[in-house]
Every structure is written in structure tokens, then in C-alpha cells.
Amino acid sequence: MPDHDIFAALRARTIAALAELLPDLPPDAYARVQMEPPRDAAHGDMATNAAMVVAKAAKQAPPKLAAALAEKLAGLPEVAAAAPAGPGFVNLRLREGFLRAQLPVILAEGLRYGDGTAGAGRRVDVEYVSANPTGPMHVGHCRGAVVGDALANLLAKAGYAVTKEYYINDAGAQVQALGYAAYWRYLQALGTTMTEDHYAQLIPGGLQYGGDYLVPVGAALRAEFGESLAAPDATYRFGMLGPDHWLEQVRRFTVDRMMDAIREDLATLGVRHDVFVSEAALVEAGLLEAAEQRLRDKDLIYRGVLEPPKGKTPEDWEPREQTLFRATQFGDEVDRPLRKSDGSGTYFANDIANHLHKLDRGFAELVHVWGADHGGYVKRMQAAVAALSAGTVPLDVVLTQIVHVLKDGQPVRMSKRAGTYVALRDLIEEVGRDAVRFTMLFRKADAQMEFDLTKVVEQSRENPVFYVQYAHARCRSVLRQAGDLPPGDLALAPLDALVDPAELALIRRLTAWPRTVEAAAIAREPHRIAFFLHDLAGDFHVLWNRGREDSTLRFIREDEPLSTRARLALVAATATVLRSGLAVMGVEPVEEMR
RNA sequence: GUCCUCGUAGCUCAGCCGGAUAGAGCACCAGAUUCCUAAUCUGGGGGCCGUGGGUUCGAAUCCCGCCGAGGACACCA
Numbered sequence A: 001m002p003d004h005d006i007f008a009a010l011r012a013r014t015i016a017a018l019a020e021l022l023p024d025l026p027p028d029a030y031a032r033v034q035m036e037p038p039r040d041a042a043h044g045d046m047a048t049n050a051a052m053v054v055a056k057a058a059k060q061a062p063p064k065l066a067a068a069l070a071e072k073l074a075g076l077p078e079v080a081a082a083a084p085a086g087p088g089f090v091n092l093r094l095r096e097g098f099l100r101a102q103l104p105v106i107l108a109e110g111l112r113y114g115d116g117t118a119g120a121g122r123r124v125d126v127e128y129v130s131a132n133p134t135g136p137m138h139v140g141h142c143r144g145a146v147v148g149d150a151l152a153n154l155l156a157k158a159g160y161a162v163t164k165e166y167y168i169n170d171a172g173a174q175v176q177a178l179g180y181a182a183y184w185r186y187l188q189a190l191g192t193t194m195t196e197d198h199y200a201q202l203i204p205g206g207l208q209y210g211g212d213y214l215v216p217v218g219a220a221l222r223a224e225f226g227e228s229l230a231a232p233d234a235t236y237r238f239g240m241l242g243p244d245h246w247l248e249q250v251r252r253f254t255v256d257r258m259m260d261a262i263r264e265d266l267a268t269l270g271v272r273h274d275v276f277v278s279e280a281a282l283v284e285a286g287l288l289e290a291a292e293q294r295l296r297d298k299d300l301i302y303r304g305v306l307e308p309p310k311g312k313t314p315e316d317w318e319p320r321e322q323t324l325f326r327a328t329q330f331g332d333e334v335d336r337p338l339r340k341s342d343g344s345g346t347y348f349a350n351d352i353a354n355h356l357h358k359l360d361r362g363f364a365e366l367v368h369v370w371g372a373d374h375g376g377y378v379k380r381m382q383a384a385v386a387a388l389s390a391g392t393v394p395l396d397v398v399l400t401q402i403v404h405v406l407k408d409g410q411p412v413r414m415s416k417r418a419g420t421y422v423a424l425r426d427l428i429e430e431v432g433r434d435a436v437r438f439t440m441l442f443r444k445a446d447a448q449m450e451f452d453l454t455k456v457v458e459q460s461r462e463n464p465v466f467y468v469q470y471a472h473a474r475c476r477s478v479l480r481q482a483g484d485l486p487p488g489d490l491a492l493a494p495l496d497a498l499v500d501p502a503e504l505a506l507i508r509r510l511t512a513w514p515r516t517v518e519a520a521a522i523a524r525e526p527h528r529i530a531f532f533l534h535d536l537a538g539d540f541h542v543l544w545n546r547g548r549e550d551s552t553l554r555f556i557r558e559d560e561p562l563s564t565r566a567r568l569a570l571v572a573a574t575a576t577v578l579r580s581g582l583a584v585m586g587v588e589p590v591e592e593m594r
Numbered sequence B: 001g002u003c004c005u006c007g008u009a010g011c012u013c014a015g016c017c018g019g020a021u022a023g024a025g026c027a028c029c030a031g032a033u034u035c036c037u038a039a040u041c042u043g044g045g046g047g048c049c050g051u052g053g054g055u056u057c058g059a060a061u062c063c064c065g066c067c068g069a070g071g072a073c074a075c076c077a
Helices: A006-021 A050-058 A062-073 A096-100 A102-112 A139-157 A173-190 A196-202 A212-225 A247-269 A279-284 A287-297 A347-360 A372-389 A424-431 A433-441 A464-481 A501-511 A513-523 A527-549 A561-585
Strands: A046-048 A079-085 A089-094 A123-127 A161-168 A230-233 A237-240 A275-278 A301-305 A321-325 A336-339 A365-371 A395-400 A403-407 A449-452
Touching: A006 A046, A006 A050, A006 A062, A006 A089, A006 A513, A050 A062, A050 A089, A062 A079, A062 A089, A089 A096, A096 A102, A096 A501, A102 A501, A102 A561, A123 A139, A139 A161, A139 A247, A139 A365, A139 A395, A139 A403, A139 A424, A139 A433, A139 A513, A139 A561, A161 A279, A173 A196, A173 A212, A173 A230, A173 A237, A173 A247, A212 A247, A247 A424, A247 A433, A275 A279, A279 A287, A279 A347, A287 A301, A287 A347, A287 A372, A321 A372, A336 A347, A347 A372, A365 A372, A372 A395, A424 A433, A433 A449, A433 A464, A433 A527, A433 A561, A464 A527, A464 A561, A501 A513, A501 A527, A501 A561, A513 A527, A513 A561, A527 A561
Parallel strands: A123 A161, A123 A365, A161 A275, A365 A395, A403 A449
Antiparallel strands: A046 A089, A079 A089, A230 A237, A301 A321, A321 A336
């Protein structure tokens, strides 16, 4: 399939040519050979470092080898000219006919153009969002959700078999606190006269989740269980029954409700996971013990006491014996506790169980999207996966930085209740799903980002969301005017009329799509897709603007049916690649701007 | 104190896992344009790539030290 990637195709041609020149070279000498667009377009369409890379093994001077290689490559049917340059590059200029011939390829493959084989069908699990099910989603979760979703789409396009996974942290103390908070709303729903302060004193850790969003859960609990979970009370009408009688049920009930809400929030973002894995279910299934045993069998577990962290010792530090995992054998700084001094499992232990669960399902690669505040957690998790998989399964972690929400350049205040962030739903309602998704992806994931509510809906070329959407809308507008010929028709159009530099520049850009997908997938960097689309839109807008000044460059010319058809093919191919990229980003291409 | 991420034009950011004279947008300067292919266009100035070393044919990119920003640092999740 990926001979639609003309860079890969010419790279293969180059290696073949080089092998003829240097028959004694082992095949692995060519591993570092690259074929890529040169930085300066004046150098040609493609450049290869081949001569420099193999020079040492070939015992030849790079420029000399480059000259010989250029001579061979010049004879290829795709190549108009080949010349040695600089310290040993070979620059290629492609035949325009070969470039134009990519348009029917694009039109024939449609949205599949750019699909790659880099993933080779390997099964990869992409875990993202995984917000605690203790409340609705807020903007803090949003970036990870969008980046993870786009990354999963990207990997699928690059030929991986992708599973989108959400890990539900429903086993810890926080979820217990959620249960207590929901129970409070339940008592209120029953009509207790107890004060919130009094209730808070009755429960461990106090009332932690005071948000209104649990009020409906309290009502639902009442509808489900009636008065059966409460104690009749002379003073308050309804008092608290011993937690043993209700906490587990309430916790489970509430987590289900929260997950429903989270799923809804994700759906408005256009995010749909394939699999939801419950931490509590893993623990119940005994995976924690299984994981521990697995590590114990490899002699990676011992009882021991950790050193206090150097430099900054917590005040309440005291030596404690814990069950430890030999993370240092896998590149971590210190060994990590699996069990607390009281014998109960740590969060890390549960997370190891989570990863064992992934490995047992046969994934060849694991990917996580985490907030940057979990950066310190990466090494130990990679250590655990390396230990459990005997180093056969890589775990890649993509960290996303904080998003600062602005409006008119001013920071948006967090709502009055401390710790409650802007709800994701409000954000989408204000600016729309597409603007949210595009903007989140128009920046490297690990770079801090400002999200200005005013700017992302601005209709000007300074707004990349608008800029790219507008390019697609213009394409569609032209194609509609021309009567929406099917791509199969346009693929047959003679293309010799496409000679303008701006037209050829656009074609060149289009042909870089497959390699962009592959490179972005390998680097796990979905933002590259956004930047590519921005560049592509730019090339198209340039062409459009030329048509405004010079009517002979317009796409549709009544008097020139031949060039019109050729240009329609170009426009249709452009629209196709734009759609293809937007699909990876999860952004809807618009038919027209309103 | 240790670790992680980062430091690129005045500002916001790219720079394709070592390549040629480091790019884009905004802002600034100079021109063009009132056109329905609406929601501008063309050109220009502007950078010891934080800093000091190292690796090699070649470093913004890889390695080490330092400076600076943000984050994480036993038994939380």
C-alpha cells in the first residue's frame, strides 16, 4: 500500500541504486538513509543523505559517492534531475508529470490516502482521560482527552490495531469519600435536619465533594433504596447508619452515575473509548496478587525500608518496612513500595495490576496520556512493564501540560467553590467542539498552553481553526459549483494544465501527507497533523488568492473545460487530505462558513 | 537535595528522533486592494537557538556542567 508515499518509494529506489554501485555493502548499512523534502525548496523536491550515511562503510568520500549516485538516480523515470550538493546530499527534482500523477492516487484512495503500515497491525492500547469518577469533567481533563483520542486515531491510521481505553480509578480513598458525600445528599433527599457540619464530623476525612452535582445522585439513591439505607433518628428524622450497611452500595451506585456523566461529557467532545477497565474489578479478580506473584517469581520483590528522600525529608518521616519492587533494576531512581506498612496495596500496585491486565490481553505496545503532574510516575511504571513483559512491550507516556483558560486575554476565574474548575461542558458550549479539539492539538502536548475563548472563535486567518476549516469550505464551494463530479471522474482528468508554481506547490504538499502521518505516529505527536493541515490550508489559500488577482488562475473557467477539470481534481484531492487530517484530529470538516 | 518537562525573532510557537543560508503567525515598516472566490493581498527589517564544554565530516537537535521557568518527589490517588 504505501507506495503512495513517494518519499518511501524514492528512498527504496535510492537504496537499490546504491546497492548496484556498492555490491559489497551489507543491507543494514542503509538503515539511516533518508529521503525528505529539503529545507530550501530551491534545492528540489527531495534530498537524500544516502551518500554521507554509507560513505564510511563504502570507504569513499561523500561528495564523490553523491555524484555517482546522482548520475544513477537521474535515469529514473520519476526524476527530472539529480545533482550532488553540499557535503554529500543528492537533490532530486521530480518530473512534474510524476507529481501530477499523485492526484488520481489520492482521489482513488480517498480518506485512506495516508494510511500507513508503520504499525504493521501491531496491537496497541492507548489509555487516556482516566479521570477519577468523582465528578464531571473539567477543562483540566480536556487536553488529555483530545490528545489521547487524536493520538489513537493517528496510530490507527498508521497501521496499528488500536484499543482506546479508560481506566476507572474506583478503588481508592477518594472514591470512598465520594460515597460519603453522595450519602449526605441522600440523607438530604430524605429530609434530614442534620447540619452539613455535623455530618462532616461523623465521617472520615470530612465532607470532600460538596458540589451540587451529587444532589441528583442523592435523589436517585432515595428512589432506588427508599429509607432503607438510613437510620431513623429522633433528633434529625434521619441519621447515619453504620457505613458497613451502605457504603459499598452507595459507592458503586455513585461511581456508575459519575461514569455516565463522564461518558456524556466525553461524547460531547467526540471521544469514545472502546474499553472501560475498573480498578476495583481488577482488584476483586485478584490481579494485584497475580502481578505481585509474577514479580516475586522473578525475584523482584523484597521487604525493606526506603531511605528518606534526599534533601527534603518530610516532618513525619520514620523508617517503615514495606513490600518493595526492585524498580532500580529497570532504570528507576529508587525501589517502589507495593504494599504500605500496614500491608494494604499501594496505588502503584493496583496500577501494576492494570498493566498486567493489558499485557495479558496481548498488546504489543502500550501508550498512556497523562497530565504533566504525573511525570514523576513514568519511570516506575515503565520499570514495572519492563519487568512484567521481560522488556518486550514498550510503554510510551505522553505528558500534557496545563491549559490556562483566558477570555479577552484575561484569566478566567475558577468558580467560587475552591477547587472546582470550569466544566468541560461549559467550555464546549461556549466555543464548540471543533474549536476545542483543534486548539488543543495546535501545540505540542508537553508545552503549556493558553486557551483564549475569544480568539478560538474569531473568524480571521490568525485563528488556525478557522483558517483550516475555511480552506475546506472553499474547496467544497468550488466543487459544488462545478456540480460535484464524483472523484472517479476527476481521477481521469488530464492534468497537464497544472503548471503554475502555486499549483505544483500544493501538489507537493499533498504528497507529503503519508510521511507526515507516519512520522507523527512514530513520534506520538498528533500536533504535527494540525500543523500540516495549517500549512496545507496556507498553500491552498495562496492559490485561491492568485485567482482573485488573475482570473486565468481561477479553478473554474467556463472557456477552459480542460484546465477546469484538472484544477477540480487538485481541489478535490486537497479537500480529501484536509478531511483525512481533520478526521485524525476528530474535527468535523465544514461545508461552508457561516 | 533528586528526578521530569522546558528555554528558538519584541510576543505566541514550529523545526520532520544529527544535515545545506534556523521557519510561520502576530506585532512593526513599506506598498496594493473595495474585489462577492466576503471574512484582505504582496514585499521587507528583525535571531551568539539560555550558557560553557564534549561527541563528528556536520549540533537548535545527541552527552555532561551551570543559569533560569514550571512540575513531581516514602506509606496519596
